[in-house]
Amino acid sequence: MKTNYDVIVTGGGMSGVFAAIASARNGAKTLIIEQYGYFGGSLTANGVGPMMTFFAGEKQVIKGLGEEMVQRMVEKGYSPGHVLDSTNYISYLTPFSAEGLKIVLDEMVQEAGCDILFHTNLVSVEKTNSKISSITVLNKDGLTNLTAKYFIDATGDADLATEAGVPFQLGRESDQAMQPMTMNLKVYGVDTQELKNTVLKDPEKFPRLNRNLNVMKNTEILSFIGFDEEFKKAKKEGRLSIPREDILFFETNVPGEFIINTTRIINESGVSAESLTRAEMLGRKQCAELFKFLVEDIPGFRNAKIVYTGPSIGIRGTRQIKGVYTLTNKDVLERTDFKTHIAHSGYPIDIHNPKGEGTVSVHSAQSEEIEHEKFDASTFDSYYKIPYEIMITNELENLIVTGRCVSASFEAQAAIRTTPTMTALGQAAGLASVLALKENQSVKEVDVSALQDILIAQKAYIEK
Numbered sequence: 264m265k266t267n268y269d270v271i272v273t274g275g276g277m278s279g280v281f282a283a284i285a286s287a288r289n290g291a292k293t294l295i296i297e298q299y300g301y302f303g304g305s306l307t308a309n310g311v312g313p314m315m316t317f318f319a320g321e322k323q324v325i326k327g328l329g330e331e332m333v334q335r336m337v338e339k340g341y342s343p344g345h346v347l348d349s350t351n352y353i354s355y356l357t358p359f360s361a362e363g364l365k366i367v368l369d370e371m372v373q374e375a376g377c378d379i380l381f382h383t384n385l386v387s388v389e390k391t392n393s394k395i396s397s398i399t400v401l402n403k404d405g406l407t408n409l410t411a412k413y414f415i416d417a418t419g420d421a422d423l424a425t426e427a428g429v430p431f432q433l434g435r436e437s438d439q440a441m442q443p444m445t446m447n448l449k450v451y452g453v454d455t456q457e458l459k460n461t462v463l464k465d466p467e468k469f470p471r472l473n474r475n476l477n478v479m480k481n482t483e484i485l486s487f488i489g490f491d492e493e494f495k496k497a498k499k500e501g502r503l504s505i506p507r508e509d510i511l512f513f514e515t516n517v518p519g520e521f522i523i524n525t526t527r528i529i530n531e532s533g534v535s536a537e538s539l540t541r542a543e544m545l546g547r548k549q550c551a552e553l554f555k556f557l558v559e560d561i562p563g564f565r566n567a568k569i570v571y572t573g574p575s576i577g578i579r580g581t582r583q584i585k586g587v588y589t590l591t592n593k594d595v596l597e598r599t600d601f602k603t604h605i606a607h608s609g610y611p612i613d614i615h616n617p618k619g620e621g622t623v624s625v626h627s628a629q630s631e632e633i634e635h636e637k638f639d640a641s642t643f644d645s646y647y648k649i650p651y652e653i654m655i656t657n658e659l660e661n662l663i664v665t666g667r668c669v670s671a672s673f674e675a676q677a678a679i680r681t682t683p684t685m686t687a688l689g690q691a692a693g694l695a696s697v698l699a700l701k702e703n704q705s706v707k708e709v710d711v712s713a714l715q716d717i718l719i720a721q722k723a724y725i726e727k
Contacts, residue, residue, distance in 0.1 A: 276304020278666035278689035279417025285693025310447035319609025320644030327723030329686030446546025586670030588652035604648035606687035
C-alpha cells in the first residue's frame with residue numbers, strides 16, 4: 264500500500280469525488296478515502312434524489328465535472344438528464360439511478376488515476392506548525408499513517424478540519440440546533456398516471472403543483488408535493504408520528520419508482536454516535552408508518568412495494584468550519600459580487616424546521632422569507648456566487664475544506680448544501696490543491712483568478 268501522496272481527499276461524497284478527480288486529472292498523485300464501499304455520498308448512501316439543481320431558470324450555472332457525470336449517466340441509460348420540476352420549486356432537477364451513479368463515479372475516479380481506499384475511516388491527524396503532516400486511517404489493514412503535501416476535507420462533518428484544530432459552528436448560531444435528518448424511502452409499483460389524474464380533478468388542493476399544470480401533465484418523470492389534508496388527518500388519528508406538514512416525493516429514472524423525502528428526525532445530531540443510532544431506528548420506524556399510510560390513503564400507491572429505506576440516515580448539516588470568510592444569508596439573497604468566486608448556485612435557502620413542522624424557503628431574488636405554497640416561479644432565474652475563501656482556514660496552510668461543512672452561516676449553508684453545488688465546490692477544491700502544489704505555496708496564496716481561468720478551460724461555469 265502506498266502511503267505518500269501529493270493530495271489526500273477524505274470523503275467520497277459528491278464534493279470529495281470531484282475534488283479527487285480534478286486533482287488527479289491535473290497531475291497530482293491523489294488518494295481518496297471513503298467510509299462506505301462506493302462513491303456518491305447522500306445520493307448513494309442516503310437514498311437522496313433527484314439532484315437539485317444545476318440551473319437557475321433556463322440558465323445552467325453548474326457545469327464542469329458535474330455535468331460530465333450527468334452526461335455519462337444519460338449515455339448509459341442511468342438518467343434522463345435535466346427535466347422540469349413539476350413541483351414548481353425550482354426550474355430543473357436531475358433524476359438518476361443510484362446504482363448507475365456508483366458505476367459512473369467508479370469509472371471517472373479510476374480513469375483520472377486516483378488511488379482509492381473504500382471502507383476506510385479517519386482516526387487522527389498530526390500537525391507540524393501550520394501544516395497537516397499526516398493522517399491515520401483505520402480499515403481492514405488496521406491503522407495506517409498516510410502523508411501528503413495537501414489535504415482536502417470532504418467528510419461532510421469537517422472531521423479532518425476539526426481534528427486538526429480548526430474552529431467550527433455546530434448547527435444554528437442561536438442554539439446549535441441542526442436541520443432535521445431524513446430517512447428516505449424508495450418504493451416501486453406506483454401508478455404515476457393516477458397521481459396526475461388526482462391533481463387534475465382538484466388542482467386547488469395542490470397549490471404548488473397547480474402553478475404550472477402543463478409541466479405536470481407533460482412530464483414523463485413526476486415530482487410531487489401535497490396531500491396535506493390526508494397527512495394531517497393521519498397524524499391526528501395517531502397513524503403517523505412524523506413532525507412534518509406534507510408529502511414530498513420524486514420519480515426516479517424508473518417509471519413508477521419514487522423516492523419519498525418525508526420523514527423528519529428532530530433534536531438529533533449527525534456528529535454523535537448515540538444520536539445517529541437513535542436517528543437510524545426512528546427513521547426506519549417513520550418509514551414503516553409512512554409506507555402503510557401511502558398504500559392505504561394515497562391514490563396510485565395501492566400496489567406499491569418497498570425497495571429500501573436509507574440505506575443510511577440523511578444529514579443536512581452539522582459542523583461548519585470558521586474559515587477565512589463566512590458566507591452569509593445576505594450574500595445569498597443579495598447576490599454578493601465576489602471577485603474570488605469559484606462556483607455559482609441557483610438553489611434557494613431551504614430550511615427544514617429543526618424543532619418540528621414547517622419548511623421555509625427564500626430565493627435569492629426575494630427579500631423576505633416565504634412558505635413553500637406562496638412560492639413565486641418568477642424567481643427561478645436568480646443565482647449567486649460562492650467565494651474560494653469559505654473553503655480555506657486561518658489556521659492551516661495545506662488544508663482545503665469542501666462539501667456541506669464549508670464556512671457558511673446556518674441559512675447560507677441551507678442554500679449551498681445540495682449535491683450539484685457540491686460538484687462545483689469539489690472541482691474547485693481539487694484544482695486549487697494542484698495550483699498550490701505546483702507553486703509549493705499555501706492554499707491561502709492560490710491565485711484565484713488563475714483558478715477561475717482553469718475552471719473555465721475545464722468546462723465549469725464561472726462568470727468572469
